[in-house]
Amino acid sequence: MQFPKLSQLQSRFAVSFGATLLLILVYLSISRPSFAYASEIGSTTSVDHDQPFWPVILEDGSFNEEDNIPKEDVQAVVLEQDDTSDEERDEIQASTFEGCEERHHGDWGTDLNELRKRAPAGVSSLANNAPQNMNIELGETENWVFLKDEIEGPHGEQGIGLPSDASTTGNSDDNTPSRRELEKRQFGTPIWITINVCLQPTSNTSRGEPPPQLQLFYSDSTDIQKPGSTSEGTKGIRVEVEGGYGLVHLNATDDVYIGVSAPNTTDFTGSWNYEIAASNDVPYHFWSNSTDLLFVDGDNHAALLVTPDLTDSSNSTIYDEWMAMQAPYGMFAHDQKDQSFLGVSRSYCGLRKNANIAANIPGITNNNVGTMTNRGLGGAPKEQFYISALNASSDYWGFLAMTGNSTATGAGVIGGGGRVWSNMTFSTKASDNCALMYNLSFCSEVAYAVPSNPDKYSPLDGLADLAAVYDSYAAQMYQYFNYSLQQIPCNTTASAQYSLARNCDDCARAYKQWLCAVTIPRCEDWSNDAPYLARRNMAQSFPNGSTASWISNPDSGQQALLNSVQSNSSRNGEIIDDVIQPGPYKEVLPCIDLCFDLVQSCPAALGFGCPQGKYQNISYGVRDPDPGILSCSYLGAAYYLSDGTRESGLPGRMMWASMIITVALLFF
Known part of the structure; x- marks a missing residue:
């Protein structure tokens, strides 16, 4: 077969077209575009994949691998039966549920008294989106159960959410009740169990390191109703707790049993205080492995920080809603000299109870503020934080945070336990002849x-x-x-x-x-x-x-x-x-x-x-x-602002690069 002979111009075009295709393939293979803006809280099983301020949950209930909350790398351990009973746990649980009996199926799920009756001896029950707070001593194990009736029970309330273009919300035909019921029959019901460490023991040494983390175990087998760490070893499946935050995610078809074990160490004194919750919606507590907080500048006693753009929508109504709303985010800061603080750095209640500095956190009164602004490149809405009472010549960790799910908080609320972003760092100046100014x-x-x-x-x-x-x-x-x-x-x-x-x-x-x-x-x-x-x-x-x-x-x-x-x-x-x-x-x-x-x-x-x-x-x-x-x-x-600008602009630069190569090949 004889191929047609190409003219000189056609040959150049063929080469340029091939180079363009190669550039596109290279870009698609290396790029993972990310955006820095938030949207309205989506549905319980499907959320807009372009919104990093809220977790992306796939149809099968798993997390998107590009999302801020990765799947837990759980490790199966030897399964053993534990017949130990603990009457004290029943007494503690009874006091924990005191005053909650009036919330029935329409609020937190099944009547909590009924949940206690059906739980195994020495095991406390968890209702949907209803957090429980407990103390645990060195070497102890406490057990919980998320019963099938709660797992398959009604969902929680999600609130009105943040401003968002209606076309980008997570509501879709794939999230109808019939679709969710079909998924339950095929795969089980997606559930999330989360733990936040609020307080931790103090060190007996001068090293200042954080105490060992609590251990979180779970089991979906009736043969192992008390998973955890015992003198005979461990039983159930263990997930890692880091920075005071642990997450269990699975598709459940029956009761799920949980164990919380405290290490036995002589290097620390005191007990842990933790909050645990289970949900059939999304994790009640969140930790995000991105920072989403930028350091603008500071002087020897104060600092100014800002979020990235909260929306890229060109809709003027969305813009006005963001600028008119009360600032939805808060932040914490802590002196890096205190290394023990890292033991609770991923926990909202841990940051709230232990951080040196807080801004725009409900219930904490100080001179630190969070306000909406459109200052900066692009003029898009963002939130800024002015924090003072800092030490000169000091390094700090900064944490973006959110109370509840931005518009609702507490028991019965989807994501009501708050969200914490990963820490970033900033420093104060040494001299007093530089003063921070803004607005x-x-x-x-x-x-x-x-x-x-x-x-x-x-x-x-x-x-x-x-x-x-x-x-x-x-x-x-x-x-x-x-x-x-x-x-x-x-x-x-x-x-x-x-x-x-x-x-x-x-x-x-x-x-x-x-x-x-x-x-x-x-x-x-x-x-x-x-x-x-x-x-x-x-x-x-x-x-x-x-x-x-x-x-x-x-x-x-x-x-x-x-x-x-x-x-x-x-x-x-x-x-x-x-x-x-x-x-x-x-x-x-x-x-x-x-x-x-x-x-x-x-x-x-x-x-x-x-x-x-x-x-x-x-x-x-x-x-x-x-x-x-x-x-x-x-x-x-702002520091590292240009990094985000370069990444979000990568597709445009790749397009221009391909055009330049095409023109060069055509004419040279």
Whole structure:
């Protein structure tokens, strides 16, 4: 068979088309796109797969492997029969259920008195979505049962949920009652058993490590009604408890028996307190292995953190609902010097009872706040947290958290036990001449530490005055620019405009971004040795009156810097050096792309230009490819924010890369 002969253009097209297909295959094989926004709580067995703030549950009741809550890697152990009875457990359980007898089938399920009667001796019953709180001593085992009537009983309440586009909610025809009943007959009923450790024993040593974790066991066999750890060994199937959180997930066709065992150790004193719950909806307690919390900046006593965008919907109604609602998330923070805290770092009640710092957590009153904001790249809704009373020069863990399932909490509520995200880290500054500012009136995108003087602007009540100094100066400078822009024929025909790609609105936006970044510099500790930082005011005294050693020592090798205007003054000396007088500090230089954007967006008649060569290097910085390093300042910046931006933009970059290769192959 003879193949047709291709022309030169056809040959090039065939090669380019093949290269494009290869790029697409490579992208599909390596990419796992993820998004950072939340949606309304979905149905009990099917939730929108694009929403990482709520677990994705497949039709068979298992978790999506890409979701935040992975399947438990359970380990089967030797099964043994235990005939031990424990009358004290019955007494404790009776007191635990006291006052709950009035909740019947329509609330938590079957009458709890009836559940106790049907449970084996020494075993306590669990009702659907009804958490139980217990203490357990060193070396003890406590047993629970989730009875078949509860497993196949009514579902819990899920609340109104978070704002979401109706087209992205988890409601579908595959989640009809008839479909769920068919799945029950074929595979059993999906259930989840979760444990949260609230309190833990204290160490008898000086090592400060966390105590060993509780052990969680389960059995779906009537031959093993008391799984757990005994003197003869272990029985039932054990799942790992990490950071005070454990999860059992299985499809049940009959009663499920649970055991909680406490290690026997002499290195610790006291007992554990834990909360256990069972559900036929979703896990009552959640832990997510993503962080979803970004560090914006801080000073020596406070920090500002923010969530990623909570929605990517272009629907204006969804946007307005997010911005108008009460901030739904909270957060915890804890000093990293306390390593024992890691023993409860995945437990909502553990964080609530043990964390040093909390913000926007119901029942905890302090000055720390969580509020909605649209500040940052893209202008999408997100939540920010301002936390204070931190120690200088300290490293902290930060945890995003949610009380209940965002709109409902407590017994009978789907996911009512709260959710905790994995920890991220942030640090405070050492010096007191950098002060954290945000929510300015004019430069509303500014959110970072700026040069300050604690003697003039107290961190307790003077930061509003400091913000007014910076903000009013920038607003005045912008007004001068606005007078000049009014001389440009903005509202004219397309052929008469200064650019077909940019207009006066683009110019005004670019100028404001550049102006706020250069007139309100981002401040860092003088002791910070990062190579991208610029020295400022190095010949001046610190606010406390002390002076740097090189000022009094002419042989220190710093004379060239002392004689340099760039290192011996501030970028905006009129208000910083003369009015605020912060003393020596270091500056994160503005990003050079802000200047480039200004020149590209504005008419040449305004005369804007960017410095070149060494003058550019001392005036502007360049963005570092590492998303954890802010090597230059831009409005809306946050640590690791660019990492998420790059990942979410990966499909677009792959498309452009394939187009470029196609064009190159066609013409070269």
